[in-house]
Amino acid sequence: MMKKLLFLLIATVALQLPHLLCRAQNKADTLNRKWWKEAVVYQVYPRSFKDNNGDGIGDLKGIISRLDYIKSLGVDVVWLNPIYGSPNDDNGYDVSDYRNIMTDFGTMDDFDALLKGMHARGIKLVMDLVVNHSSDEHQWFKQSKSSRGNPYREYYHWWNAEQGIPPYRYSLFDVNHDAWRYDSLSNAYYLHYFSRKQPDLNWENPKLRNEVYDIMKFWADKGIDGFRLDAFQFAAKDTTFPAFPRGFEKNFTQYYAMQGNLHGYLQEMNRQVLRKYNLMSVAEGAGNTFEDAHNLVDADRNELNMAYAFEGVDIARPEGYSVIHLKQVFTKWDSAFAAKGWLSVFLANHDQARLVSRFGNDKPEFRELSSKMLSTFLMTMRGTPYYYNGDELGMTNAGFTSIDDYRDVQTLNEYRRLKNTGGDLSKYLQRIAFESRDNGRTPFQWNSDNNAGFTTGTPWIKVNPNYKIINAALQEKDANSPLNYFRRLVKLRKDNLVLVYGKYTLLDAQNPDAYTYTRELDGKKLLIMLNFRGKPVDTNTGVDFAKSRVLTGNYRQPSKNGKLLPYEAVVYELR
Known part of the structure; x- marks a missing residue:
């Protein structure tokens, strides 16, 4: 009798074992775990990170010399701002040669060494892909503007002068904010949503799209791990160029973002490149609605892995901001993507002023505390955190008081526009002291040596004068510094999947x-x-x-x- 009961017990357990194992196994299937969801992304602005040759400009060898520092942060991915050949009108976001390295930054051999060094340390590399526009010094554009019959003419958007003045389009960077620039050589206007030296590419042309895919394959074959698509929500246009209502520029993304066949182009890009190479992909911008954002990132759409929306980062104001509003924004975005899709989490990058100066308090008594608090927020929210270099030290805004201190094309052109139109320049200087992108682009503060250890030469932009009290060398020695607190936060996130998927x-x-x-x-x-x-x-x-x-x-x-x-x-x- 006992043997029979024992046999029945064993048989029952054997029947239930698959179910018990299934319940006990890792939740990978239900969580849909992906490495890029669990990653912490660290953004490196190469021009300001570390100068190796003493010319005052950060370079690839400088980054290589600090790879152990990046590794020590515990991050998984480096997003590298553009390093391609460029005349540098917009700090590399005006590309003249997509298959080469800007001479300021070094050589292709330097890039290969950088990539090898990152991979040896278990760090993945995501590159900026700047293909909403190129430089006007790119060979494509030189050919395109040479004559109306040139094969490259359709690589860009042209409006022939005999059609009359083109319908107004707003330029973010132009002195006059007019996105059409007249070119006398072919008696036509070309479109540029950004600087006049950044003509917009014509994504409606399949030849142009294939050129871009070939460029992506060039870098993917080198072994990079992903792309961040700069300004790509603007890439597709309605090429009939209808008139927009008066004042549309106050909400220009409503008219510029997610137009035409953008999703078709992304699905084509996914098929031809992203899926084949298993690349991480992220879009700058998420459109105008949650539906727009889902169409970009939902897995069944076969487009991109994630996007980052600007509603949260745009909250900060010189006069302060509402914490209730901040909570509402991040809560509604989390709710919209709780069951499907994936987003990034960020409050700063190269296009913003410093994190602690905008969202925290950069006064000496509160700088470290508020810097740590903001880092805690970014590392405990759902989504892939993107963290900008220098914020782990609590680097602050630059404190510039003269327009001569600034280098950013957007800042300088807006100053010129106000000067030409009799605007309030004093008020403008106060505003840009808080919000100019150059605040986030001052050199990384490595130590208390001259120029914060960034360069032995003259830096391309001034070093923040507080570098002797805010720098990595000092914080390495302090267990409670913002730097070491950030390292603990990254480890906490990695040790607790609840902070990723919960x-x-x-x-x-x-x-x-x-x-x-x-x-x-x-x-x-x-x-x-x-x-x-x-x-x-x-x-x-x-x-x-x-x-x-x-x-x-x-x-x-x-x-x-x-x-x-x-x-x-x-x-x-x-x-």
């Missing part, structure tokens, strides 16, 4: 000062509490803190009662 729930939604939320996955629940203000704040979360433990925080003695100190950040595990 459900996000906003708490205390109407609190005007604090941002509190939970992340939850497979029975594990983390609570993140962030004080965005330089004063103590009370929160109302309903959490029993006696049943929690602190995983990390930016104070030596983190709060454990729901009352947060100025710019405090705490991550709890709830039991």
Whole structure:
């Protein structure tokens, strides 16, 4: 009898074993795990990262010399701003040779060594793909403008003068904001959404598209791991060029983004390049609606892996911003992509001023605390975090007071426009001191030596004068520095899949000062509490803190009662 019962028990367990194993296995299938979802992306601005040859301009050999530093951060991917051949009107975003390296940055041998060094350290490389426009010094454009009958004419958008003045289009960078530039050689206007030295490419031409795919394959064959598509939401146009309503430039993305057959072109790009090489892909911009964004990134669309939306990063203002608004924006984007699709999370990049100066507090008493708090936010939200070089140190805005200190084409051209039209230049200087892109492009602050250890020469743009108190060498020695706190946050994210895939729930939604939320996955629940203000704040979360433990925080003695100190950040595990 006992033998019979034992046999039945064994048989029952054997029948249930596949189900038990299935339930116990890693949740990879249900989570749809991807390496690019779990990655932390570190953006390197090569012109300002590290100069190796003393000419005052960062270069590829300089980046190579700091690969161990990048590795020490724990990041998985480097997004490298453009390094292609370029006359440098817009700091490399005006490409004249897509298959070569800008002489300021070095040689193709230097690039090969950089890629090899990254891969040896387990770091992937994502390159900027700038194909909404090229440089006007690209051979394609030189041919295109030479005559109306040239085979390259249709690589760009032209409007013949005998048709009359073309319908107004807004240029972001032009002195007059007019996106049509007259060229007398063929008596026609060419289109440029950005600088007049950045003519827009005609994606409606299949020959142009195939040229771009061949360029992508050139770099993919070298072994790079992905592309970031610069300004690509603007690439497709309605080539009938209908008149737009008066004042459309106040919301130009509504008229410029996601036009024509953009999705068809991305699906073609996916088939011909992205899928074949298993490349990570991210779009700059996510269109005008959640539907637009989903059409870009949903897996069944076969277009891109992710996009980054600008609604969150655009919140910061010189006069301050609403924390409630910040919470609403990030919460609605998370909700829209909770079940399908994937986005990036970011608050700064090369097109923004410094993170701590815009969203935190760069005064000496609060700079480190608010920098750590913002890093905590970025590393605990759902989505792939993109983190800009120097923000791990809490680098601040430059403090420029003269237009002569600036180098950015957008900043300089807008100053010239205001000067020509009698605008308020003093007010403009105050505004750009807060928001100019050059604030984020000052040289990386490596140490207390001359020019912050960035160069032995004269830097292409001034070094921030606070480099002697904010630099990597000093922070390496301090276990509680923003740099070492960032390293701990990256490790925390990697050690806890709940911070990548877990459900996000906003708490205390109407609190005007604090941002509190939970992340939850497979029975594990983390609570993140962030004080965005330089004063103590009370929160109302309903959490029993006696049943929690602190995983990390930016104070030596983190709060454990729901009352947060100025710019405090705490991550709890709830039991």
